[in-house]
Amino acid sequence: xxxxxxxNPIDEYIRQFPEEVQVLxxxxxxxxxxxxxxxxxxxxxxxxxxxxxxxxVHFAAYKNHIGFYPAPSGIEKFKQExxxxxSAKGSVQFPLNQPIPFDLIRKIVAFRVAENQATAKNKQKxxxxxxxxxxxxxxxxxxxxxxxxxxLRQTIKAHLPEGFQEMMQYDMISxxxxxxxxxxxxxxxPREPLPFMALANQKGYIALYHLGIYADESxxxxxxxxxxxxxIGKLDIGKxxxxxxxxxxxxxxxIGELCTKMTVDDYIKLYESV
Numbered sequence: 001x002x003x004x005x006x007x008n009p010i011d012e013y014i015r016q017f018p019e020e021v022q023v024l025x026x027x028x029x030x031x032x033x034x035x036x037x038x039x040x041x042x043x044x045x046x047x048x049x050x051x052x053x054x055x056x057v058h059f060a061a062y063k064n065h066i067g068f069y070p071a072p073s074g075i076e077k078f079k080q081e082x083x084x085x086x087s088a089k090g091s092v093q094f095p096l097n098q099p100i101p102f103d104l105i106r107k108i109v110a111f112r113v114a115e116n117q118a119t120a121k122n123k124q125k126x127x128x129x130x131x132x133x134x135x136x137x138x139x140x141x142x143x144x145x146x147x148x149x150x151x152l153r154q155t156i157k158a159h160l161p162e163g164f165q166e167m168m169q170y171d172m173i174s175x176x177x178x179x180x181x182x183x184x185x186x187x188x189x190p191r192e193p194l195p196f197m198a199l200a201n202q203k204g205y206i207a208l209y210h211l212g213i214y215a216d217e218s219x220x221x222x223x224x225x226x227x228x229x230x231x232i233g234k235l236d237i238g239k240x241x242x243x244x245x246x247x248x249x250x251x252x253x254x255i256g257e258l259c260t261k262m263t264v265d266d267y268i269k270l271y272e273s274v
Contacts, residue, residue, distance in 0.1 A: 009042070010029065010041055010043065010048045013043060013047075013048055014026060014029075014048075014061075017061050021061050021066075021096065024061075024066060024096075024100055025048075025061055025066070027102060028066070028068075028100070028102070028105060029041075029048060029059075031102055031105060031106050032050050032057060032059075032105075032109050033050075035106050035109040035110050035113065036050060036052055036056060036109055036110075036112075036113045039051060039052035039056050039113075040052070044058065045058060046060075047059065047060040047067075047069070050109075052113060052116055053116040053117055053119065053120035054116055054119070055071070056112050056113065056116060057069060057070045057071075057074070057112055062093075064095060064096055064097075065093040065095050065096055066093070066100065067091055067092070067093055067094075068091065068105060068108075069091045070090070070092075070108045070109070070111075070112050071090050071112065072089045073111075073115060074090075074108045074111060074112050074115075075087055075088075075089065075090060075091070075092060077108070078104065078107065078108055078111070081101075081104055081107075082104075130168075130171070132168065133168065134153060134168065137171075137173055138150055138153070138173075141201045142201070144247070145206065145247070148206060148244075148250060149173075149199065149201060149206060151250075151252060152199055152206065152208065152250065152252070153173055153199055155252050155255050155256045155259070156175060156197060156199070156255070156256075156259055158256065159257070159259035159260050160175060160197075160259045160260075161259075161263045162264075163177070163181055163264035164176065164177065164196055164197075164264060165177075165178045165193070167193070169192065169193070169198070170195075170198070171200075172198040173198065173199040173200070174195055174196075174197070174198040175195075175196050175197040175198070176193040176194055176195050177193055177194040177196060177264055177267065177268060178193050179193055181264060182194050182264075182268055194267075194268070194271065195209075196210075196212065196267055197209060197210050197212075197259070202243075205236075205243040205244055205245040206243070206244045206247070206250070207241050207243055207244075208241070208242040208243075208244065208255065209240050209241050210240055210242065211240050211267075211271075212261070212262045212267055212270065213237075213240060213258075214239050215270050215271070215274050216262070216270060219258075219261055219262070222261075223254075223258055226254055227251065227254060230251055230254065232251060233246070233249055
């Protein structure tokens, strides 16, 4: 009977290099395991990768150097110590003809562990917070975004046809068709009212969701053309999500006009036809 042993993909990766490089790779691997004992190792982007509350660090061997990838934050934090090495936004090269700075690598890994754990903890805290009102939601956002979120909110409220209702839904400021007008509710969860528009602050942008644009191609063509005519840059849109990355380029008047394009009854008819 032949016993087939599991092959560790990182061992397999390391074995393809000359013995002297294998020794360096194994030492880097071991110090990462010691510094981040709870991290899991795997191959990602064709490189040995350690994961702890998200990607922690990657490393890889090349002809003349070992690449170390501690994310842009790791490079930025230790930019002075790394200044003697060739680096990019999220990577640094350690030449094979020079001593590998193991102590510095250990410090960077420890920083990334603390960073990832803090980020995960903040996400966990935020996930437990349920804003009771749009005002609560906006107050909890970064100060530089609050004015724009509130202005978008008021623009929507001022232009939406009668019948839509503002509420917090799916942790976003939402504008829905209430059960009193459409008792069937949202097919995904009939206990929820039918969503129509939503407003949310995301990491790099403000997101405006409009399910009418997603379902009505003619409305999407109109909006795309009207946006292009403003000459304020390329429209950033995906399915029902319009992304505003530059706060000074939010077309409030166009958003207001978009809100007027579909009544509650129009939307219900469209929703049931899809």
